[in-house]
Each structure stands twice: as C-alpha cells, then as structure tokens.
Amino acid sequence: MLDYIWLEDESPILKQIPVEYTSAAILFSPFIQMPEGWEKAKRKNDYEHIYPNDEEIREKGKAISWKKVMSSCGFQTHAELALALMTSIGALRDECAREDLAEVLHANINGDLYYPSEDHISNFHIPSLVKVFGANGSNRFYYSEPIVDNSGFLDITKANLQTILDEAAAELILTDEKMDFVFMSVYDSFINVFLAKDENINDLVQRMGWEAMICDESTYIRWYR
Incomplete structure (x- = not known):
C-alpha cells in the first residue's frame, strides 16, 4: 500500500508522484x-x-x-x-x-x-471522501501516519473517517483499497493534495464541490511563490 509521499520543491508535483497517478489537484481547506x-x-x-x-x-x-x-x-x-x-x-x-x-x-x-485546519485534512472534506473512496466499489480505505508509524484499513464510513482525522498526526495519507485515489495532508500549510489515476480529475473536483487548483506540469508544492 501507499504509506508516504514526500513532495519537495525542487521539481513539479506531477514528476514526484507514483507513475500510476496521472493527475493531481491542490485542494484549499475551507x-x-x-x-x-x-x-x-x-x-x-x-x-x-x-x-x-x-x-x-x-x-x-x-x-x-x-x-x-x-x-x-x-x-x-x-x-x-x-x-x-x-x-x-x-x-x-x-x-x-x-x-x-x-x-x-x-x-x-x-x-x-x-483559519482553515492547519497541517490536517479538513473535517469539511469527510462527506466527499466517503463518496470518492466508495465510487469504484471499494468498501475500505487505507490510512497511514508516517510520523508515528501507524497504518491500517477501515470500512469507508463517516464515523471512521472522523476518528482518523481527529486522532491523526500532522502527516496523513488516505487511499481507497483499490488505490485509485489518494488524499494527503501537507505539513505547514492549509491545503491538501489529491491524486487520481483518472485524467479527468477536474470533473471529479467539480462534482465534489472542492475549491481547488488542478496541477499541470509546472505546479510545485510551493505553488504560491
């Protein structure tokens, strides 16, 4: 499973993510x-x-x-x-x-x-996470907290996502069990990064109602500079 992705600012986001993911978006936490x-x-x-x-x-x-x-x-x-x-x-x-x-x-x-939730995934994203992670038929999601070496599988429910977000350390990565989608927090920031194997990520972002910036080949994790 996917336990950690470190995004550094020396190269664009799309060049650093696993090759199976074709698109990425920066989500602005409300x-x-x-x-x-x-x-x-x-x-x-x-x-x-x-x-x-x-x-x-x-x-x-x-x-x-x-x-x-x-x-x-x-x-x-x-x-x-x-x-x-x-x-x-x-x-x-x-x-x-x-x-x-x-x-x-x-x-x-x-x-x-x-202010938005700093370092963490926003509670306001929980309903859309339930929808996205279950859209491909997955019944479980995988969570990984690399800082405290904690990971595991849970059923895709609102209650389970609430528990993980409440108790998670500053670094957290979530994915459905089929690994089609990835949702991760970014330390010292008010954004999350969303990855998908589907190239039509913009359509999904709009359906979920996320305020976001779709990454292109020149988008860095320090996108605001």
Missing part, C-alpha cells in the same frame, strides 16, 4: 465560520485564544471558501491568501514572508471566523 457569539461565549478572558475542536467544527461550523475571504480582503489570487496565511503562522522565511498581506488578513479575520 475557513471555519462558527455561529455568531460562539467565541465570546467560550472565552474565559480577553487574552485567551479560542479555536474550535473537531467535534465543534462538525456540529456547528460552516465552511467558508477562500474566494469569499479573498473578496473581503481585496486579494486577487489564491496565492496572495496563501502567502498571508503562511506568513501569519511563521511558516515562511523572512525573504518570502508577506507581512503586508498578513496584516490585511488579520484585519478581516475577526469574531467567529477561523
């Missing part, structure tokens, strides 16, 4: 909108940082697209928003950081709107 007043009710003092846990996100959270946040910030591209996010969490070195974009983002992220 921002998280909690109900109005949620943060105020949870906060014990003015200095406490509140972020919803997985269960709270699933029960009360609403997915907010990057495009909507881009519009509120006045950003023109997904890359600008990515640079703002990465700068704000300290994931970019000084020469690559964009403090100007991060300041604009901070000014527009307030109240009960939260």
Whole structure:
C-alpha cells in the first residue's frame, strides 16, 4: 500500500508522484465560520485564544471558501491568501514572508471566523471522501501516519473517517483499497493534495464541490511563490 509521499520543491508535483497517478489537484481547506457569539461565549478572558475542536467544527461550523475571504480582503489570487496565511503562522522565511498581506488578513479575520485546519485534512472534506473512496466499489480505505508509524484499513464510513482525522498526526495519507485515489495532508500549510489515476480529475473536483487548483506540469508544492 501507499504509506508516504514526500513532495519537495525542487521539481513539479506531477514528476514526484507514483507513475500510476496521472493527475493531481491542490485542494484549499475551507475557513471555519462558527455561529455568531460562539467565541465570546467560550472565552474565559480577553487574552485567551479560542479555536474550535473537531467535534465543534462538525456540529456547528460552516465552511467558508477562500474566494469569499479573498473578496473581503481585496486579494486577487489564491496565492496572495496563501502567502498571508503562511506568513501569519511563521511558516515562511523572512525573504518570502508577506507581512503586508498578513496584516490585511488579520484585519478581516475577526469574531467567529477561523483559519482553515492547519497541517490536517479538513473535517469539511469527510462527506466527499466517503463518496470518492466508495465510487469504484471499494468498501475500505487505507490510512497511514508516517510520523508515528501507524497504518491500517477501515470500512469507508463517516464515523471512521472522523476518528482518523481527529486522532491523526500532522502527516496523513488516505487511499481507497483499490488505490485509485489518494488524499494527503501537507505539513505547514492549509491545503491538501489529491491524486487520481483518472485524467479527468477536474470533473471529479467539480462534482465534489472542492475549491481547488488542478496541477499541470509546472505546479510545485510551493505553488504560491
């Protein structure tokens, strides 16, 4: 089974993935909108940082697209928003950081709107993962956490995917048992990478309602630079 794929920035994504996969997409993890007043009710003092846990996100959270946040910030591209996010969490070195974009983002992220899931696969992707992994007749999915050397098979159910996402380390790779599709988190980022053996990946991405960028021969994992 597929246990790990390390994507480095020296060559395009499509040149690094296993040869049986013909297409790839970068999926933008949605921002998280909690109900109005949620943060105020949870906060014990003015200095406490509140972020919803997985269960709270699933029960009360609403997915907010990057495009909507881009519009509120006045950003023109997904890359600008990515640079703002990465700068704000300290994931970019000084020469690559964009403090100007991060300041604009901070000014527009307030109240009960939260950053996307960092390092992990978003809870908002669970329903579509159930559909994709079971589309080819697979009944089970395979998960691998290379950092903690944990892997195994589980039935393709919403509950099992929730359990894996809740307990997973920062690096996680998921695939259906026939290995037609791969879904993986990317460390220090707010994206996931999706791989497919089918060349018509754009059709699948649209059917699943994912906000995404389809990779071509010049798309690198640091696509925003």
